[in-house]
Amino acid sequence: xxxxxxxxxxxxxxxxxxxxxxxxxxxxxxxxxxxxxxxxxxxxxxxxxxxxxxxxxxxxxxxxxxxxxxxxxxxxxxxxxxxxxxxxxxxxxxxxxxxxxxxxxxxxxxxxxxxxxxxxxxxxxxxxxxxxxxxxxxxxxxxxxxxxxxxxxxxxxxxxxxxxxxxxxxxxxxxxxxxxxxxxxxxxxxxxxxxxxxxxxxxxxxxxxxxxxxxxxxxxxxxxxxxxxxxxxxxxxxxxxxxxxxxxxxxxxxxxxxxxxxxxxxxxxxxxxxxxxxxxxxxxxxxxxxxxxxxxxxxxxxxxxxxxxxxxxxxxxxxxxxxxxxxxxxxxxxxxxxxxxxxxxxxxxxxxxxxxxxxxxxxxxxxxxxxxxxxxxxxxxxxxxxxxxxxxxxxxxxxxxxxxxxxxxxx
Amino acid sequence: xxxxxxxxxxxxxxxxxxxxxxxxxxxxxxxxxxxxxxxxxxxxxxxxxxxxxxxxxxxxxxxxxxxxxxxxxxxxxxxxxxxxxxxxxxxxxxxxxxxxxxxxxxxxxxxxxxxxxxxxxxxxxxxxxxxxxxxxxxxxxxxxxxxxxxxxxxxxxxxxxxxxxxxxxxxxxxxxxxxxxxxxxxxxxxxxxxxxxxxxxxxxxxxxxxxxxxxxxxxxxxxxxxxxxxxxxxxxxxxxxxxxxxx
Numbered sequence: 209x210x211x212x213x214x215x216x217x218x219x220x221x222x223x224x225x226x227x228x229x230x231x232x233x234x235x236x237x238x239x240x241x242x243x244x245x246x247x248x249x250x251x252x253x254x255x256x257x258x259x260x261x262x263x264x265x266x267x268x269x270x271x272x273x274x275x276x277x278x279x280x281x282x283x284x285x286x287x288x289x290x291x292x293x294x295x296x297x298x299x300x301x302x303x304x305x306x307x308x309x310x311x312x313x314x315x316x317x318x319x320x321x322x323x324x325x326x327x328x329x330x331x332x333x334x335x336x337x338x339x340x341x342x343x344x345x346x347x348x349x350x351x352x353x354x355x356x357x358x359x360x361x362x363x364x365x366x367x368x369x370x371x372x373x374x375x376x377x378x379x380x381x382x383x384x385x386x387x388x389x390x391x392x393x394x395x396x397x398x399x400x401x402x403x404x405x406x407x408x409x410x411x412x413x414x415x416x417x418x419x420x421x422x423x424x425x426x427x428x429x430x431x432x433x434x435x436x437x438x439x440x441x442x443x444x445x446x447x448x449x450x451x452x453x454x455x456x457x458x459x460x461x462x463x464x465x466x467x468x469x470x471x472x473x474x475x476x477x478x479x480x481x482x483x484x485x486x487x488x489x490x491x492x493x494x495x496x497x498x499x500x501x502x503x504x505x506x507x508x509x510x511x512x513x514x515x516x517x518x519x520x521x522x523x524x525x526x527x528x529x530x531x532x533x534x535x536x537x538x539x540x541x542x543x544x545x546x547x548x549x550x551x552x553x554x555x556x557x558x559x560x561x562x563x564x565x566x567x568x569x570x571x572x573x574x575x576x577x578x579x580x581x582x583x584x585x586x587x588x589x590x591x592x593x594x595x596x597x598x599x600x601x602x603x604x605x606x607x608x609x610x611x612x613x614x615x616x617x618x619x
Numbered sequence: 620x621x622x623x624x625x626x627x628x629x630x631x632x633x634x635x636x637x638x639x640x641x642x643x644x645x646x647x648x649x650x651x652x653x654x655x656x657x658x659x660x661x662x663x664x665x666x667x668x669x670x671x672x673x674x675x676x677x678x679x680x681x682x683x684x685x686x687x688x689x690x691x692x693x694x695x696x697x698x699x700x701x702x703x704x705x706x707x708x709x710x711x712x713x714x715x716x717x718x719x720x721x722x723x724x725x726x727x728x729x730x731x732x733x734x735x736x737x738x739x740x741x742x743x744x745x746x747x748x749x750x751x752x753x754x755x756x757x758x759x760x761x762x763x764x765x766x767x768x769x770x771x772x773x774x775x776x777x778x779x780x781x782x783x784x785x786x787x788x789x790x791x792x793x794x795x796x797x798x799x800x801x802x803x804x805x806x807x808x809x810x811x812x813x814x815x816x817x818x819x820x821x822x823x824x825x826x827x828x829x830x831x832x833x834x835x836x837x838x839x840x841x842x843x844x845x846x847x848x849x850x851x852x853x854x855x856x857x858x859x860x861x862x863x864x865x866x
Contacts, residue, residue: 241842242734265734266753277756279737280730282783307758438626442653449622481650492622494653506626541763544623601760608758 211282211289212420215309215343217334218318220297222325223351225275226391227318228283228292229259231413234398237283238262259391263294274298278308285398288417299330302531303608306337314345314419316412319370321362321388322355327369329560336559336575339377340529340613342595346374347385347415353404354390360406363388376562385419387412429593431455431517432463434493434510435543439501447478448495448505453596455512457493458486462513465501466587467520471513472497507545509587509597517593520585521617528602529559529575530610538609541601542586549582578612588617620741620778621648623764624723625657628774632688633725634712635660637672638813639798640727642679643787644779646796648725649683659686659719663711665694667816675799682797690715694817703818713749716773725776731783732843739777740764747771784843785836792829803827812844820846 216224229246232238246261249270261270263279275296283290295308309315315338319331338346348370356362363386371381387396388404389412395401396411409415432455439446457463459477464470478494479487487493495510511518528551540547555577556565591598591613602610621644624631633648633656635641648656662676680687692711694703716724730737740756742764749772782790791798801810808821809832822845826832 236840239840239842241845263734263737265738268754276754277738279734281737282731303758304756307760310760437623440622440625440652440657449626478653481653492651544763596761599761601758601763608760611760 211291212314212416213280213291213293213312214314214316214416214420215293215295215312215338216316216318217295217305217309217331217338218297219320219325219328219330219334220274222297222318222320222328222331223260223391224297224318225260225263225294226258227316227349227351227389227397227412228281228294229262230391230394231283231292231397232262232281233259234394235283235285235413238281256392276301277304280308280311283413285413286417288420290416290420297330297334302333305334306341306529306531306611309334309338309341309343312338312341312343314347314416315343316416317346317348318351319348319366320352321350321359321366322352323362325352326366327373331370332373332561333559335374335379336377336562337529339379340527340575340611342591342613344379345383345419346379347387347412347419349412350386350388351391353388353395354393358388358390358395358403363407373562385409385415387415429454431515431594432457432510432512433594433597434495435596436465436505436508436510437544438504438506440494442494442496445496446500448497448501448510450493450495450510452487452489452491452493454489454594456486456488457495457510459484463497463510464513464515464518465505466509466511466518467585468501468503468505468508469520470499470501470503472499472501474498507543507586509543511587517589518587519617519619521588521619522582522585523618524580524582524588524600524612524614525616525618526578526580526600526612526614527557527575528578528610528612530602532604532607532609534604534609537604539603540580540582540612541603542588543597545586546603547582547584547586547600549580552579552581553577554579577615580612585619588614590614590616620764620776621651621725624725624742624774624776624778625652627764628723630719630721631658631723631725631776632716632719632721633658633660634727635662635685635687636813637662637668637676637679637799638727639787639791639802640729640779640782642798643782643790643796644725644727645679645683645685646790646794647778656683656685658725659688661688661690661712661715661724663692663708663715664689665692665707665711665815667694669799669801669813669816671801672799672813675797679797688715688719704814709749721773723774723776725778727779728777729782729784729787730780736780739775739780741777741780743775743777745772745775785833788829788833788836792833798829802832804831810846812847814847818847822846 250258279294293308295305367386374381389396433453434450436450476496553576557575589597598614600612690711692707804825809824810821826835
């Protein structure tokens with residue numbers, strides 16, 4: 209069974225962990241012992257039963273009532289299996305949120321219907337980031353409907369406000385499903401709730417099931433790209449090792465390796481310890497070439513020889529998102545290698561309302577359109593032709609400080 | 620991930636408890652490196668493992684030509700459970716890590732084993748005292764495991780995080796990986812998770828072979844580590860153990 213990875217996003221205290229915990233219980237995807245343990249801990253801390261404790265396992269998380277770091281839990285529902293990623297909602301923990309969300313294919317956005325909560329800047333920021341990470345399929349779970357007497361007008365009010373934001377940042381709101389729920393009361397999680405008769409749609413799990421079956425996977429264009437980790441010795445032969453990011457690699461075919469530019473024929477291909485004639489996207493390979501390559505190949509990319517768009521780029525136009533203010537120079541990690549370059553900010557984007565500003569001094573937790581000038585060229589591509597070669601990670605003084613998505617590349 | 624560890628770090632080793640998970644990991648490493656395990660494997664031996672476990676170690680060491688390092692740990696008679704594991708196994712591991720200067724250690728933990736293990740990164744730094752800074756873990760964007768060990772610490776590598784218990788058994792079945800016979804039922808009981816003789820107890824089961832174990836796991840609601848004393852004493856004992864450098 210294919211497992212769909214879904215990240216649950218949203219502002220702190222809007223119920224991300226509770227939604228997952230309640231779905232784990234409703235689908236019997238968690239052992240009785242773990243539920244009992246969460247019950248005991250809730251009692252010990254003088255709280256009502258908190259299903260979120262199934263995931264929030266650190267003592268500091270339970271005592272503080274927050275998620276510090278991402279967690280994953282598997283749910284089986286009817287003929288589908290999901291791996292739900294629970295991420296922190298606090299602003300200062302955005303690094304852990306981005307890291308957790310980077311594994312997901314779909315997202316559930318938790319929005320609290322409670323009068324004092326609703327749509328927050330962090331709610332919008334999470335959606336903005338999901339879009340940036342390439343997650344275009346979102347289900348909105350309007351949570352805590354019990355606190356507003358399951359009010360249809362409150363639900364519609366939130367839906368209307370969020371749709372405007374979704375359309376502004378380029379997610380077509382007409383394709384987004386909204387489900388009114390109460391995670392504590394298990395309303396509309398696994399089955400349609402009697403408390404919300406006005407809602408004509410399906411339960412949250414049913415919407416997840418439909419999305420996982422029909423949601424389009426923003427796949428790459430199908431051209432061969434093998435991202436290399438380096439090389440290893442096999443007897444006296446040096447083999448290239450790496451992962452097939454897209455396309456199919458075939459034994460006997462002619463390939464070109466960038467940035468070094470070497471062209472050669474693949475003489476032998478190994479997958480999972482065996483010789484193979486071909487390997488598909490997602491597989492890890494060891495490649496023996498007709499001619500030995502002595503250069504350091506970490507981060508290099510293997511293309512089909514006749515692929516015309518295989519280029520080395522020195523300039524990258526990109527959208528970056530920063531978790532820290534840029535104080536010292538940023539370093540850029542691309543395919544596991546560090547690049548040196550200058551980052552020039554063109555436009556700053558306020559992720560909380562989607563508005564664009566000139567190149568003023570950037571705030572932390574904000575996004576910007578930038579131009580990066582690299583010292584040495586790399587085989588980068590726009591994100592919409594290759595996810596893997598169209599993104600990078602930003603570091604500042606050795607610490608993670610953001611991510612980038614490439615819109616175009618040039619010499 | 621095993622190749623990534625090998626290509627990024629200078630001196631990689633793996634922990635091998637002779638249990639199903641770390642044995643499956645070695646089988647994966649043999650595939651990744653075309654027939655050999657390209658790093659030393661460490662057994663932290665408290666001398667009170669099961670006789671079958673020692674026999675299994677000897678057999679597989681010979682069959683797979685493993686570079687085996689056995690580090691003896693001392694059991695303190697007045698300790699048990701989490702305190703015992705923390706004191707003797709972690710201390711022995713510290714000793715062997717510094718003796719050989721390993722900068723990366725492959726540990727075959729899985730997310731589904733324990734809620735605390737579900738919070739782990741694929742590659743996770745530990746300081747010189749083996750402490751795990753769980754409050755500020757590195758980001759792991761898109762498989763970019765770029766953290767480096769600090770001068771005296773090391774990186775824990777967790778290639779099996781995504782596997783569930785049943786996935787391990789399905790891997791073992793498909794690849795005919797040898798396993799410790801204690802996992803199979805004898806007189807209505809089998810070991811589902813293996814530790815030392817003092818703190819591990821068998822669970823009720825009639826599963827006699829890998830196929831039957833898989834069938835059993837498809838329906839069970841009992842926790843895998845229910846036979847392991849050290850998880851039960853306190854709700855946070857695993858968090859404490861891991862902060863202290865337990866595997």
